[in-house]
Amino acid sequence: MIFIFGTSNRTKTLASGMFTCPFCHAQRPYERKSTRPHISFYFIPLIPYGDTTEFIECQHCHHAYDPAILSHPTPRLTREARPLADQLNTLKQRLQDGVPIEWALADLTGAGLERTLAIQQVEQAVGRGRKLCPTCGLSYAETRSTCSEDATALQSE
Ligand SMILES: [Zn+2]
Ligand SMILES: [Zn+2]
Known part of the structure; x- marks a missing residue:
């Protein structure tokens, strides 16, 4: 047919x-x-x-x-593609250490996680509050006070 x-x-x-x-x-x-x-x-x-x-x-x-x-500002992605489970285990620590939210999301989706789920994981790790860098536009967990890229003082959203 x-x-x-x-x-x-x-x-x-x-x-x-x-x-x-x-x-x-x-x-x-x-x-x-x-x-x-x-x-x-x-x-x-x-x-x-x-x-x-x-x-x-x-x-x-x-x-x-x-x-x-x-x-998005060109994300300089983290050096090596880490397996997803690894990334999820270290997500909270990395965000608290100053990895920008955008990079963490790009890494998670790059490892195969759906974007909406990646956003959920980030929110579970560090909550919904964000600080923004007025210089490069990257966003960070609320606990951060300076941009890891250019040392600019972050602003509350
Ligand atoms: Zn590609
Ligand atoms: Zn910045």
Whole structure:
């Protein structure tokens, strides 16, 4: 049996550039893409329906990320990719020691944890309160008072 009508996604490339891929832990070329489901006819996407989603795709590992990743200050990711269990065991300590929230999240999602779960883990470790660095924009656990990157005094959110 041959399906004449089907569904498929039509993906367009909108832009490209360099970013720090949390999975590769390195600077990589990315493409910003949009995808929208289409009704297809003989496998040709024809009629758009549903919402367009945009994502950032690493051209090296082909993992996809939320476009918000580009507006974060370039995270210098922690040296080596640690196994997830290891990271979870040391999360609280690392955040208390001054690892920025953004890096910890990137490390957790890089190790395969879903972003919403990663955020939950961070909140369980150090609560919801954040301090922000006015210089680089990174955020820290509430107990921190200076940015580990540039030694700027942190501000309460
Ligand atoms: Zn990558
Ligand atoms: Zn800073």
